[in-house]
Amino acid sequence: MRSWQIGKRDADLERELNSDLELEEEEQRERGLLPEEARRAALRAFGNPTLIREQSHLAWGWGWLEDFLKDVAYGVRSLLRSPALTAVALLSLALGIGANTAIFSFLDAVLLRNLPVQEPSQLVLLGTGSWSGISDSWAATELYSYPFYRALQKNNLVFSQAASIFSMMLNVHGTVNGRDKTEPMNVQAVSGTYFPMLGVSALIGRTLTDDDDRTEGNHPVAVISYAWWTRSLARDPNVLSRKLKLGSTSFDIIGVAPQEFFGTQVGQAPDIWVPMSMISQVPPGWHSYSGQRDESLYVIGRLKPGVSLAQATANINLLFQQVWLSYRDEHVTQKDLADLQKTHVPLTSIANGLNALRDQFSQPLKILMALTGVVLLIACANIANLLLARSTARAREFAVRQALGAKRSRLVRQLLTESLVLAAAGGIFGIILAIFADHMLLHMVSTGTDTLPLDVSIHMRLLLFTLTVTVSTALLFGTLPALRATKLELTDALKDGRSSAGTGTKTPLANSLIITQVAFSLVLLAGAGLFVRSLMNLNNVDTGFNRENVLILNPDPSSIGYKDDEPRLNALYRQMEQRVAAVHGVTAASVASFTFHEGSWNGTVTIPGIDPAISSDVKHNVIGNDYFKAMQIPLLAGRTFEPQDTAASQKVAIISERFAKLYFPKSNPIGRTYHIGGPNSPWEMQIIGIAKDVKFQSLDENTTTLDYLAYSQRHQYIDDLVVRYNGDQTAVSTAVQRAIYSIDPNLPITHVYSLDEQVSGSIVQQRIVAQLSAFFGLLAVFLSCIGIYCLMSYMVSLRTNEIGIRMALGAPRSSVSWLVMRKILLLVGSGVAIGVPVTLVCSRLVSNMLFGIRATDAATVTGSVLGLLVVGLLAGWLPARRASRVNPMVALRYE
Amino acid sequence: MSSMTKQAQQRVGVLQGTLDMLILRTLLYGPAHGHQIGKHIQRTTNEFLQMQHGSLYPALHRLEERGWVSAKWETAPDRNREFKYYRLTDKGKKQLLVEESQWKQMAEAVARVMWPAGEES
Structure with missing residues (x-):
């Protein structure tokens, strides 16, 4: 039943009662009564019209709905009466619910949703x-x-x-x-x-x-x-x-x-x-x-x-x-x-x-889901605290209402409705926020130029999730304050709001909420610290090549009829290298099967004198003569490929430092030979050079055993054209593409990207986790600060009287501030004491996602603790200052 | 207040649960608006049953909700004004039969306790 239907039926009832009432009045008049008396008699016969209406509503089965709508209206009014509190609560709820919804939509798309197929x-x-x-x-x-x-x-x-x-x-x-x-x-x-x-x-x-x-x-x-x-x-x-x-x-x-x-x-x-x-x-x-x-x-x-x-x-x-x-x-x-x-x-x-995507993102998504869940809990604790403070201030209102006969259950229901109104508004803002966040996140996870085809739109299941979250948050932050607010010693509260100051300063519930917030914030902050430092370590990894000023292009000769195994394919590659190398601003150009994080070609090699059992996995890269120059990978010994290495000449290979150390530990590998595949394979390679080790598939990998083969000695598709350049990237990129089109205007170029983008793209998962966890960590700290600030302000306002007396008796301002600051230190200290062990346990769960830093890194934990202390004290400083500026005369006269 | 109590000694409020039956029975004569229904019950019982508007209108709406009566705004023949007329539906007629037979059983049961067959005075 909708509210407009209620309105319609109400109007109908009103009209019916009026028409019948008039009739009664007329009849009374016809019986000979004076007009006023007739009116009064009619009204008397009818009884209380409000009562009729209420009983009709009951007959319609709307009693609860009417109560609910009244509570909603009352709730909205009373929330609007304290706009600052409402704004803070709404903001934290919207951020909390929005973050949860956004992360959940990814979790759903990547991990949970079923394929749209039968069974x-x-x-x-x-x-x-x-x-x-x-x-x-x-x-x-x-x-x-x-x-x-x-x-x-x-x-x-x-x-x-x-x-x-x-x-x-x-x-x-x-x-x-x-x-x-x-x-x-x-x-x-x-x-x-x-x-x-x-x-x-x-x-x-x-x-x-x-x-x-x-x-x-x-x-x-x-x-x-x-x-x-x-x-x-x-x-x-x-x-x-x-x-x-x-x-x-x-x-x-x-x-x-x-x-x-x-x-x-x-x-x-x-x-x-x-x-x-x-x-x-x-x-x-x-x-x-x-x-x-x-x-x-x-x-x-x-x-x-x-x-x-x-x-x-x-x-x-x-x-x-x-x-x-x-x-x-x-x-x-x-x-x-x-x-x-x-x-x-x-x-x-x-x-x-x-x-x-599941392998790459399932753990990060679960962790982010946990983080956002904790942020929402902190937001809930915050709002619970605000409502608690407010309900104490409303003690008189509730006492009066209870004295007038309101049932406690009715008051609790009304307070919970208020919480629900708050949560629902937060939920709506949260969904709006989530829509934007989804777009942003999708953009963040899509490494290339194309957006990842992932459906993260808002759909039924997601709305259901948000609804559940919203209602449970409302119950979570609303229940305790509601129960507290309505449990009253009536006479005390009725006498004077101020005399309940005693209960206001002893607020174990409010205190424990703050302590919990601080503990949670510490966990998030330390986690964020670990992820951010991992990311920094990854960014500082020595890749073995110079990632700056390199363009990678993917020409696609297969689409215009070039076939694998055709000699003209190599001629095309040769021509591309030459034309591109001649472009102004280009210092080196070479084709290559792989650069970095582009998959791999794994194979076995057979090395004379080495047990075949250990000479197993080697990664191969097929390259052009100028590859090392283009990537700026130092050659440690020997030479690189040269024009004299052709399909007809001795097959040659360049091996990585690690390859040399592993298989030729004591001798000089230059000039030695090995087989790709089994000992009878036609690919007998002579080693002509040793290149410095490079990162090949990921920044956090162990050193790869790698060899390089010359494309001039093979016939196969090669994906990358690697171009080192000076000057403006856009200009060079255009010129290079024009040079390729000058060979064949129909030769498609699938992608153009920089090596730097390619390297950054390989750690997109770590970057997202670091950025988001930092964001959530700061959000958590911010929310906790609001919590501390509000509790302290409230405490100071309740104790103005006491502070006034202390100051009148000669307490210096500093000792009054200390009164407040001591409390903050106590709260933050307790939070930290609980948070540190929790952090150490939780961080161990993510240790496999860290790089170059231990999960129990002391500096990160200490830094987080100090950070929390500082912002906690800052949050308390304003209320403390206000306490110290209390004018004793004013405070005492106030009583 | 005191006059009301005095009245209550002479008149009986409609027994819980029988009001629906009385309304349905009244409507068997034809459509009527709330005021007419109330007046009719009062008059037929020689003012013995006191009609409370506070229960009459909610009852009418309850019957309408259940589909036993239908309602329509119509102009009264004698007065140039619209009233909300209630009409018995087919479902309402069946319901009346049900309630009637229940009431009979109830009345007979009560009578058997109050005036047992062997103790006729």
Whole structure:
């Protein structure tokens, strides 16, 4: 029942009573009474109209609603009477609730929300989903070949359906038919069973089916995402007659996926899905459809109803061994077989998606959620304190009302309604704040130029969360003050508000709230200190290269028909290096497979005289001749690649310092040889130089064992063009791109970014945690200061009388200030005493997120304690000064 | 106040729970507004039952809420003014039968206790 309906029905009742009353009056008059008497008699016959109305409301079942609305109105009025308090309370609530909502929306999007598909809880992934790319390890359990997927699909007993997804997004420059410019497209290759297995049907047209995926190369069909249909095709209703050109193949668009379906990987949104059977036609042309050992797919299955995860795991592992043994070739050794026996394929639920972001952000998000929760608790404590102070001031009001017969439960209900009004207003502001915060956070986590495709919009579940938080905060901060306020010695309170000063100064509840706040603030402040110092340490890490003044470009020759293994690819790279190096302001240019934090190519090497058991994992980087110059990585010995190193000459390699120390501890490695892969591999490398160690994938990694290979001796796509320059970045960037287009105007450049951005991007998670925890820490301290300030001001105002007497009796001003300051020291000191052990315990929980600093770092904790003491005393200084300026005469006359 | 107490000795307030039945029965004659209903009950019982407006109007609204009567503003035939007329609905007619039979059972039960068959005076 809405309030306007009440109004309408009330008016109706009013009219009915009036008309009947007039009738009664007329009848009385007709009976011969004088007009006034008739009126009085009619009124008497009718009785109390207010009573009638109230009883009608009861009949309508609105009694509680009426009480509630009255309480709300009264609450709003009484909150508006103390605007300062209301403003402070609202601000802290809005910040607290807003921060919680914002962080929760990320937590929900990254960790909690289910995929928008049928029965997501039945979906499982083979492995853990932590790899992507192509593996050639023996019996890897993370990535699988297409033939493996088919064998599994045919022979398993536990999945009702199975599907596979190519683990790398294909970033292609394709053309919409009828347009002359290429545009970037994110293409995902999936098995034909992908859409049917997920139970996702097309919005327009049809999705892929297994028929599109049975034979290689002759099913040029594509399903497009709703977002891409909107963005690139302006929601063309005739989309099914459009075509796309990817590489040299024209694909028919056969369907549009539903709006809510973003794929199966949170944080990645494919524009286009093509069947696996077509993967070799899509640039860069991976041949992953037929090779038994071409492990580049995620395999997912839908559990049959009633099959447990344990049963499924057992069956899949059995199958895994059988399939692998059927792939046995002459290279399989006894050791390989033994390894296979030990291999275990874990099954991971992907109800909420295959999630690259989860690994990176789940712990930070949980920590931030905890931090915001604590901030909200501090805000609650603050408001509870404010309300407590106010309720003491309102003691008389409540005493009068109780004396007039108000029930205590009724008063408690009214006070709680006031809290609810406050919390609801805070909640509304909080949601508004959260919308802005979400945008800001999304911007902060998106490292590249594109915003991360993550849905953090405000939706039902989020509003429900906020509502729950709001109501529980209201109960949390409202209950105690309400109970306290209504528990009164009536006669005492009625005599004079001032005589209750005794209860005001002895406020164990208020004191313990302040102590709790201080303790919580200390935890947050120390945590923030640790995260900020970790970030500083990370920023100061020696990367081994100079991150300033380097541009990285990603040209994409695969999209204009260049094929892997073609000699003209190398000619193109050579030409790019030369043209770009000639650009004004460029000091060095070189292609490279990787610079920093761009993934890796891991492989095994065989070194003569070294036990193969330890000569395992090495990362390879394929580079141009000027790479070390462009990155400013010092060469410690030997030479770099030179023009005489060609496909025809002896294969040469440069190794990292760590590689040299590990495998050639006693001898000079220059001139020595090793094999990439097994001892019989054709890649016998001669070492020509040693480069200084560099950070390769992350700033906090241990030193990487790395070797560098010359692209002139290989034929393969290389992603990066590394350019060192002097002067203005924008001008150089434009000139460099123009130089590349001068070779081929159609050569797409996917991204242009600086090495510095790339390095900063690698610690985005740590930076966000540091920035947000610092913000929340300061917020907590700020709220605690308000709490201290308010409590002290209140105490001083209650004790004005006492202070006046003390001063009249000769107490110096300083001793009066000391009265206040001593109390603050006591409160902050107690808070610190509780907070320090709590901090030490909590910080241990985050020790794996720290870098270069121990969780129990004494300097950070001491600094936080000192900081809190200083701001606490500052907060108390104003009330203390006010106490010392009390004029004894005024204070005494006041009584 | 004192006059009211005196009156109460001569007149009985409507028994709890029977007011609904009385209103429904009154409306069986045709639509009527609140004042008419109250007057009718009072008059029919020779002023024995005292109608309190404080309970009449809430009762009417309760009946309307339950769908036993419907209400409409209509002009009275004798006076040139609109009154809120209540009408018995089909649901209300059924309810009247229910309440009537309940009341009969109640009255018979009370009578059996008060004037047992063997002790006829």
